[in-house]
Amino acid sequence: MYGELFCEDIEPDYSLYPQYPAAYGFLTRGCIRRCRWCIVPEKEGGIRPYRDIETVLQGRKTAVLMDNNVLASNHGLKQLEKIIDLKCKVDFNQGLDSRLVTEEVAKMLSKIKWLRYIRFACDTASAIEPLLSATEKLNRYGVKNYRIFVYVLVREIEDANMRCRMLKRLGITPFAQPYRDFNANTEPALQQKRFARYVNHKAIFNSIDWEDYRG
Numbered sequence: 644m645y646g647e648l649f650c651e652d653i654e655p656d657y658s659l660y661p662q663y664p665a666a667y668g669f670l671t672r673g674c675i676r677r678c679r680w681c682i683v684p685e686k687e688g689g690i691r692p693y694r695d696i697e698t699v700l701q702g703r704k705t706a707v708l709m710d711n712n713v714l715a716s717n718h719g720l721k722q723l724e725k726i727i728d729l730k731c732k733v734d735f736n737q738g739l740d741s742r743l744v745t746e747e748v749a750k751m752l753s754k755i756k757w758l759r760y761i762r763f764a765c766d767t768a769s770a771i772e773p774l775l776s777a778t779e780k781l782n783r784y785g786v787k788n789y790r791i792f793v794y795v796l797v798r799e800i801e802d803a804n805m806r807c808r809m810l811k812r813l814g815i816t817p818f819a820q821p822y823r824d825f826n827a828n829t830e831p832a833l834q835q836k837r838f839a840r841y842v843n844h845k846a847i848f849n850s851i852d853w854e855d856y857r858g
Protein backbone atom coordinates (compact mmCIF):
# COMPACT_ATOMS: atom_id res chain seq x y z
CA MET A 644 0.00 0.00 0.00
CA TYR A 645 2.84 2.41 0.76
CA GLY A 646 5.15 1.01 -1.93
CA GLU A 647 8.81 0.44 -1.15
CA LEU A 648 10.30 2.99 1.21
CA PHE A 649 14.01 3.14 2.04
CA CYS A 650 14.92 4.95 5.23
CA GLU A 651 17.87 6.56 3.39
CA ASP A 652 15.36 8.21 1.02
CA ILE A 653 13.79 10.10 3.90
CA GLU A 654 15.12 13.59 4.36
CA PRO A 655 17.09 13.79 7.62
CA ASP A 656 15.53 16.08 10.21
CA TYR A 657 18.36 18.59 10.44
CA SER A 658 16.25 20.82 12.70
CA LEU A 659 17.19 18.45 15.57
CA TYR A 660 20.78 19.71 15.38
CA PRO A 661 20.56 23.40 14.45
CA GLN A 662 24.17 23.94 15.57
CA TYR A 663 25.40 21.75 12.63
CA PRO A 664 24.88 23.46 9.27
CA ALA A 665 26.17 20.63 7.05
CA ALA A 666 24.13 18.01 5.20
CA TYR A 667 25.36 14.39 5.40
CA GLY A 668 25.25 11.67 2.78
CA PHE A 669 26.86 9.66 0.00
CA LEU A 670 27.23 10.31 -3.74
CA THR A 671 28.54 6.80 -4.44
CA ARG A 672 28.65 3.54 -2.53
CA GLY A 673 31.25 0.79 -2.55
CA CYS A 674 34.85 0.67 -3.71
CA ILE A 675 36.90 -0.71 -6.62
CA ARG A 676 39.61 -2.03 -4.26
CA ARG A 677 39.85 -4.83 -1.73
CA CYS A 678 42.31 -3.67 0.94
CA ARG A 679 42.68 -6.61 3.31
CA TRP A 680 41.99 -4.59 6.47
CA CYS A 681 38.84 -2.91 5.14
CA ILE A 682 35.23 -3.99 5.57
CA VAL A 683 33.80 -1.75 2.80
CA PRO A 684 34.08 -4.22 -0.13
CA GLU A 685 32.32 -6.90 1.93
CA LYS A 686 29.57 -4.59 3.19
CA GLU A 687 29.01 -2.44 0.09
CA GLY A 688 30.47 -4.29 -2.89
CA GLY A 689 31.82 -2.58 -6.01
CA ILE A 690 31.54 1.12 -6.74
CA ARG A 691 28.18 2.41 -7.97
CA PRO A 692 26.36 5.74 -8.33
CA TYR A 693 24.14 6.58 -5.40
CA ARG A 694 22.94 10.20 -5.07
CA ASP A 695 23.13 13.62 -6.64
CA ILE A 696 24.84 16.31 -4.56
CA GLU A 697 21.69 18.48 -4.66
CA THR A 698 19.66 15.63 -3.20
CA VAL A 699 22.16 15.39 -0.35
CA LEU A 700 22.35 19.15 0.21
CA GLN A 701 18.59 19.68 0.62
CA GLY A 702 19.21 23.38 0.06
CA ARG A 703 22.16 23.55 2.45
CA LYS A 704 25.50 25.10 1.49
CA THR A 705 27.83 22.51 3.03
CA ALA A 706 27.96 18.71 2.94
CA VAL A 707 29.93 16.03 4.74
CA LEU A 708 30.20 13.17 2.24
CA MET A 709 31.06 9.68 3.42
CA ASP A 710 31.94 8.09 0.06
CA ASN A 711 34.65 5.47 0.25
CA ASN A 712 36.14 6.04 -3.20
CA VAL A 713 34.37 8.83 -5.07
CA LEU A 714 37.27 9.30 -7.53
CA ALA A 715 36.78 5.73 -8.82
CA SER A 716 33.34 6.52 -10.20
CA ASN A 717 32.43 8.48 -13.35
CA HIS A 718 29.27 9.54 -11.56
CA GLY A 719 31.44 10.67 -8.62
CA LEU A 720 33.69 12.75 -10.91
CA LYS A 721 30.65 14.39 -12.51
CA GLN A 722 29.39 15.17 -9.02
CA LEU A 723 32.70 16.88 -8.22
CA GLU A 724 32.19 19.11 -11.26
CA LYS A 725 28.72 19.92 -9.99
CA ILE A 726 30.08 20.69 -6.51
CA ILE A 727 32.44 23.23 -8.14
CA ASP A 728 29.57 24.82 -10.11
CA LEU A 729 27.31 24.97 -7.04
CA LYS A 730 30.14 26.57 -4.98
CA CYS A 731 29.08 24.53 -1.96
CA LYS A 732 31.63 23.48 0.69
CA VAL A 733 32.34 19.79 1.17
CA ASP A 734 34.36 17.31 3.17
CA PHE A 735 34.93 13.76 1.90
CA ASN A 736 35.53 12.54 5.42
CA GLN A 737 36.53 8.96 4.48
CA GLY A 738 39.37 10.22 2.30
CA LEU A 739 40.14 10.22 -1.41
CA ASP A 740 42.18 7.59 -3.26
CA SER A 741 45.57 9.17 -4.00
CA ARG A 742 46.23 6.58 -6.76
CA LEU A 743 43.42 8.15 -8.78
CA VAL A 744 44.67 11.75 -8.60
CA THR A 745 45.62 12.56 -12.18
CA GLU A 746 46.54 16.08 -13.32
CA GLU A 747 42.92 16.59 -14.34
CA VAL A 748 41.59 15.36 -10.98
CA ALA A 749 44.11 17.48 -9.05
CA LYS A 750 42.99 20.56 -10.98
CA MET A 751 39.36 19.75 -10.17
CA LEU A 752 40.13 19.17 -6.46
CA SER A 753 41.94 22.51 -6.31
CA LYS A 754 38.73 24.27 -7.42
CA ILE A 755 36.52 22.73 -4.75
CA LYS A 756 35.68 24.70 -1.61
CA TRP A 757 36.74 22.37 1.20
CA LEU A 758 35.20 22.53 4.65
CA ARG A 759 38.70 22.23 6.08
CA TYR A 760 40.92 19.48 4.66
CA ILE A 761 41.40 17.40 1.53
CA ARG A 762 41.73 13.92 3.03
CA PHE A 763 43.71 10.90 1.85
CA ALA A 764 45.05 7.71 3.44
CA CYS A 765 48.56 6.32 3.79
CA ASP A 766 47.90 2.90 5.25
CA THR A 767 51.11 1.14 4.23
CA ALA A 768 54.63 2.10 3.14
CA SER A 769 53.63 1.32 -0.46
CA ALA A 770 50.99 4.08 -0.27
CA ILE A 771 53.66 6.77 0.23
CA GLU A 772 54.66 7.12 -3.40
CA PRO A 773 51.11 7.63 -4.80
CA LEU A 774 50.32 9.97 -1.91
CA LEU A 775 53.38 12.13 -2.64
CA SER A 776 52.56 12.12 -6.34
CA ALA A 777 49.01 13.32 -5.55
CA THR A 778 50.15 16.05 -3.14
CA GLU A 779 52.79 17.30 -5.61
CA LYS A 780 50.10 17.63 -8.28
CA LEU A 781 47.83 19.46 -5.85
CA ASN A 782 50.72 21.76 -4.89
CA ARG A 783 51.10 22.67 -8.57
CA TYR A 784 47.46 23.81 -8.57
CA GLY A 785 47.96 25.95 -5.47
CA VAL A 786 46.86 23.56 -2.70
CA LYS A 787 49.27 23.89 0.24
CA ASN A 788 50.22 20.86 2.32
CA TYR A 789 48.60 22.24 5.51
CA ARG A 790 45.24 21.77 3.74
CA ILE A 791 45.94 18.01 3.45
CA PHE A 792 44.97 15.43 6.08
CA VAL A 793 46.04 11.79 5.91
CA TYR A 794 44.65 8.73 7.71
CA VAL A 795 47.48 6.44 8.85
CA LEU A 796 46.63 2.81 9.65
CA VAL A 797 48.65 1.61 12.66
CA ARG A 798 49.79 -2.00 12.63
CA GLU A 799 53.58 -2.12 13.16
CA ILE A 800 54.40 0.96 15.23
CA GLU A 801 57.80 1.52 13.62
CA ASP A 802 56.29 1.52 10.15
CA ALA A 803 53.40 3.83 11.14
CA ASN A 804 55.86 6.16 12.90
CA MET A 805 57.96 6.38 9.72
CA ARG A 806 54.87 7.43 7.72
CA CYS A 807 53.76 9.97 10.37
CA ARG A 808 57.23 11.53 10.59
CA MET A 809 57.36 11.87 6.83
CA LEU A 810 53.96 13.62 6.83
CA LYS A 811 55.05 15.92 9.67
CA ARG A 812 58.18 16.94 7.70
CA LEU A 813 55.94 17.86 4.75
CA GLY A 814 53.53 19.90 6.89
CA ILE A 815 50.69 17.42 6.26
CA THR A 816 48.37 16.46 9.13
CA PRO A 817 48.38 12.71 9.94
CA PHE A 818 45.58 10.97 11.82
CA ALA A 819 46.57 7.60 13.30
CA GLN A 820 44.00 4.79 13.33
CA PRO A 821 44.88 1.60 15.24
CA TYR A 822 44.14 -1.54 13.22
CA ARG A 823 41.01 -3.37 14.30
CA ASP A 824 40.52 -6.95 13.11
CA PHE A 825 36.79 -7.18 12.33
CA ASN A 826 36.99 -10.87 11.42
CA ALA A 827 38.58 -11.88 14.72
CA ASN A 828 36.63 -9.14 16.55
CA THR A 829 39.73 -8.14 18.49
CA GLU A 830 40.60 -4.78 20.01
CA PRO A 831 43.74 -2.92 18.86
CA ALA A 832 46.81 -3.55 21.02
CA LEU A 833 47.54 -1.08 23.83
CA GLN A 834 50.72 0.14 22.15
CA GLN A 835 48.81 0.87 18.94
CA LYS A 836 46.26 2.90 20.92
CA ARG A 837 49.07 4.69 22.73
CA PHE A 838 50.73 5.58 19.43
CA ALA A 839 47.43 6.91 18.06
CA ARG A 840 47.01 9.09 21.18
CA TYR A 841 50.49 10.50 20.62
CA VAL A 842 49.96 11.29 16.91
CA ASN A 843 46.44 12.64 17.25
CA HIS A 844 47.30 15.00 20.13
CA LYS A 845 48.83 17.64 17.90
CA ALA A 846 50.50 19.71 20.65
CA ILE A 847 52.40 16.58 21.74
CA PHE A 848 53.02 15.23 18.24
CA ASN A 849 54.46 18.54 17.06
CA SER A 850 56.75 18.97 20.07
CA ILE A 851 58.31 15.55 20.76
CA ASP A 852 59.29 12.34 19.00
CA TRP A 853 57.45 9.07 19.62
CA GLU A 854 60.59 7.66 21.26
CA ASP A 855 60.35 10.39 23.96
CA TYR A 856 56.61 10.05 24.54
CA ARG A 857 55.76 8.82 28.05
CA GLY A 858 51.97 9.03 27.94
Ligand code: SF4
Pocket residue numbers: 674675676677678681682683684711712740
Ligand atom coordinates in the same frame (compact mmCIF):
# COMPACT_ATOMS: atom_id res chain seq x y z
S1 SF4 B 1 40.43 1.94 -0.95
FE1 SF4 B 1 39.58 2.51 1.06
S2 SF4 B 1 37.43 1.92 0.98
FE2 SF4 B 1 38.44 0.90 -0.72
S3 SF4 B 1 38.94 -1.13 0.09
FE3 SF4 B 1 40.75 0.16 0.39
S4 SF4 B 1 40.52 1.04 2.47
FE4 SF4 B 1 38.52 0.18 1.84
